[in-house]
Amino acid sequence: MTGIKSSTTGSGAEHDPAQQTLAHADATALEVRALYEQIEQRILQRTWTLPELAVGFTNDAAYVGRLVLAAERTWDIDGDVDAELKHKLAECMWWLFVLADKLDVDLPAAYAETMQKIGGGLRG
Template sequence: MSLEEADARALQVRALYEQLENRLLGRTWTLPELALGFTNDAAYVGRLVLAAERTWDIDGDVDAELRHKLAECLWWVFVLGDRLGVDVPAAYESTMDKIGGGLERAVRGKSS
């Protein structure tokens, strides 16, 4: 799946959440609520990394939980990007080009 396809799929899933939120809450989550959801899941990745390193105990399959939470974090990035008007696949490509180019110059011993 390409980043563009993943972005589209994330927004399809978000649309389903919005239907549920409207039914249960009478509204959809605000941007700050979405951001809080993301930071909560991202923080839990930290605990899962500790669990993978055997310095933090959790119930369940650590590898499965890591796969799930990392995928959820990616989902949140696409959802937040959509709400903020950021084309995440394009931003990712340009950011990696910039960082990669700087690192390539540094590895070759040239200043960036």
């Protein structure tokens, strides 16, 4: 893999509440992924590959598009649109943490760095 996962020690990240929250979400996402892997091993005798994980993410991300249309009342779905939208957006975050782990990307650190870079550029 890419080998770009980095430690946040000494970077100031340990004092950044947003990054700490993302780091906690990352750890929780990987715990849930481990539970799915146990089910996959039992049923498939293997775990999902990186491409299979990516397809799972793109499927859920595409459904977010339909839910946005439903929230705008241009697409009809069964069920509670707001609840479904919250669930799918959270699930998409989960997928991102899982994919980042498989690609050896420290997503909380990458997010903080990217937002700082984009924000700095926008502020002038």
